[in-house]
Amino acid sequence: MNTFFHSVALEKEKCIGCTTCIKRCPTEAIRVRNGKAKIDSKRCIDCGECIRVCPKNAKRAHSTRLDALEHWKYKVAIPAPALFGQFNNLNDIDIVLNGLKKIGFDEVYEVSRGAEVVSDVTKTLFDQNKLKKPVISSACPAVVRLIRQRFPSLIDNVLPLKAPMEVTARMAKNEISARLGMPMEEIGVFFITPCPAKVTDFAAPIGSASSWVDGAISIAKIFPRLSEAMDKEVDINNLERIARSGMLGVNWATSGGESKASFEERYLAADGIENVINVLEQIEDERIQDIDFIELNACSGGCVGGVLCVENPYIAKTRIHRLHKYLPEKQNHYDNSMNSIINWTQELEYTPVMKLSEDINEAFTMMNEIEELRKKLPQIDCGSCGSPTCKAFAEDVVKGKVKETDCVFILRQKVKNAADALSQIGAYDESK
Amino acid sequence: MAGLELKYAVPSAEEDFLGAGEASTSVKKKLRQIGYNPEAVRKVAIAMYEGEINMAIHAGGGEAEVEILPQSVTIKLIDHGPGIADVEKAMQEGWSTAPEEVRSLGFGAGMGLPNMKKYTDTMDIETEVGKGTTITMVVNAQ
Structure with missing residues (x-):
């Protein structure tokens, strides 16, 4: 698999060669040469900062087109919980999940289900003293890529578990294949993504050789069709009950959600790439003590701040919190049979891209x-x-x-x- | 022979609290660019950061001289502060003369010098009360 595949790319015609993006890139991966920005694929971590700041919208994130669904006999949507923060006055996530079915998916399986399982395992492993403290979350792929190139001494602190997207894809395929007696190859699983780093992650995954996710569709791209298909006036008693996750899983959409699902205190949740870098520097210098778990999200506010979202992160965050009262606490639990779909099968390796020379x-x-x-x-x-x-x-x-x-x-x-x-x-x- | 010499001015905590720590962050970045052993980089970062903060809090700042060689990194921290009256005591874990306002920020727990010794291969303290202190630390690459 190509380690340096990226979702973030430049549309050359639109770039005017200003210096906005080069200044904001946290890994100094962009240069303007001959009047156009150029992204160094070895350094890019797909955080999406350049997409956010480009005044000409010349940066974009490659993601899967909706017509890719046609190649699959059975189409499954696995929406990131950040999706639920995009709609006004939502009080039942089943309205969104039913909307996804109306626009062409045969089944919907929330990523918050995998998130609840990951939280469960994290707690179990931590209580068994099997993790190096402070444990650093591995859920944000931009953060993991950053650690891999800039903080080699912290690699052993990274939680060696697949992210909820990957865990959910595997749970969904296993379950659907068994229930319908359908070969895995006929089931296409599509992540509804808030960020480009996740698009990169299914093409060049962290912690495993290949991903079970077959495509990643941007929230912004699916939003208009989904919004139209959603029946907001529906009597919820007549709605097909699809949702199988709770507050703890859905909360992963916002910064601090992952921490709170596994830890009561002694955790730290930082969001926004500059804050993330600062916290990593401090952990590396052993300036942070008495902390068990460190949750880091490259985007401000957490996944709701992803560049492929349509709503402001803080508005989305409020909406996610509003959903709490309508949700059970959690509905998914870890058991030993899940180990093969949760644990990393490939170790994280230091990629010294800042190194000046091999000699x-x-x-x-x-x-x-x-x-x-x-x-x-x-x-x-x-x-x-x-x-x-x-x-x-x-x-x-x-x-x-x-x-x-x-x-x-x-x-x-x-x-x-x-x-x-x-x-x-x-x-x-x-x-x- | 291959080598790199770096010099930094370390501000006093009173005039620029956030500026203390910048030198060790800069050294850390340069070591990574050179391709230095990550474990050695970590030790240098921890020991030098502690030293910088000590200098900023107790001695009103000073200078940091760093010599990077393929086999080792030497960090020399020079100040013209009050000096250390009892080096043996200062080397004990938990012993501190830091004022309360510094402790409330999580510093001055009396782990500075012990930690610097723990993370370096050799540490030498030259000090004279009323004149200042020079601490020389060496971290081996392997």
């Missing part, structure tokens, strides 16, 4: 050159060169990707020096 001596030489060049730069991080900071520019020069004079300040100095030299040649010396 440590060469890396030292380059580092010295970078430090020397940095001193000559204006340190104002203007971005005109196409690199996000003066430091990143120095690295790009030393790596041979750009030349020193791509810095307008260095260029101006050189032009001035040349002009001065020229004026000297023709100058008439009055003292003689």
Whole structure:
């Protein structure tokens, strides 16, 4: 499987070469070269920040088209709980689930079901002292990708369990196949996704060789059709009862939801990529103590803040909380038979993408050159060169990707020096 | 021979509390770029952060000099603060002279010097009351 496949991509025609995205990318994965943004696929973690900030909407997330459903005999939707926060005045998630059936799915299986199972296992493993503390959640793929490239010493702290999307896909396929006597290959499972990192995750999964998810459809893409198909005036007594998850699972849509499902206290939930990085730095330096569980979400507010959602994260969060009173606490439990669908089958490996060279001596030489060049730069991080900071520019020069004079300040100095030299040649010396 | 020398000014906690810690974060990033052993990077980050915070709180800041070599990292923390009157006591876990307002922020638990020693391969303290303190720590790459 291609480790560097990405959902986040650039629409070249729309990009005007401004520097908004390069400044906001948390892994410094974007450069503007020849007037267009370029994403380094080795560094991109699919957090979607660039999609969020692009003033020209030139960044987009690849996701599965609705017509892909046709290739499958039996179509199953597995909606992320964030979907339930997108609709106003919703008091029964079955209205949404029935809507999904109306637009072409044969069955709907909430991802909050898998979430409840993951919460159950987390608690069990923690109580059995089988996890390294502090345990870091593995649910947000952008965060896991970030840890893999930037925080190698924390890899062992990452919860070695598949994310709810993957667990739910496997629960659904196993159950449906057994119930209907249908071969697995005929069942297509589609995740209704709030974020591009999850699209990347089914194509290049974390913790297993391949995913059981067959497609990821963006919430924003499905929203208009789904919204229209949903019967909001329906008498809920006449509604097909599909929902099989509770408050604890649905709560995973918002920051803190995963923590609260397994821990009473001694947990920390941080959201927004800058906060996430800061917390990871502090864990690495052992500055955070007395904490058992750390939940990190790349998006502000948690999954409801995903760039493929249509509603503001805080409005969605309020709606999710409003749903609580209509939901049971939880409906899904872990048992030993689920181990094979929950546990990681592949370990997380350090991908040192920040490393300057494979040869440590060469890396030292380059580092010295970078430090020397940095001193000559204006340190104002203007971005005109196409690199996000003066430091990143120095690295790009030393790596041979750009030349020193791509810095307008260095260029101006050189032009001035040349002009001065020229004026000297023709100058008439009055003292003689 | 391959190597890298870095110098940082560490501010005092009173003038810039958040600035204390920036030097160790910067060193950590550079070590990762060089491709240093992750476990050694972690030790350097923890020990240097503790040292920086100590300097910022107790000595009104100072300088950090870091020499990175393929086989080891040497961190020298130089301050012109009050010095340490009783080094042996200061090395005991839980012994602290930090004021209450610093402790309330979760610092000054008396783990600074013991932790620095724990995470480094050698640690040397030169101190004189009224003159200042120089702490030299070495973390081996392997």
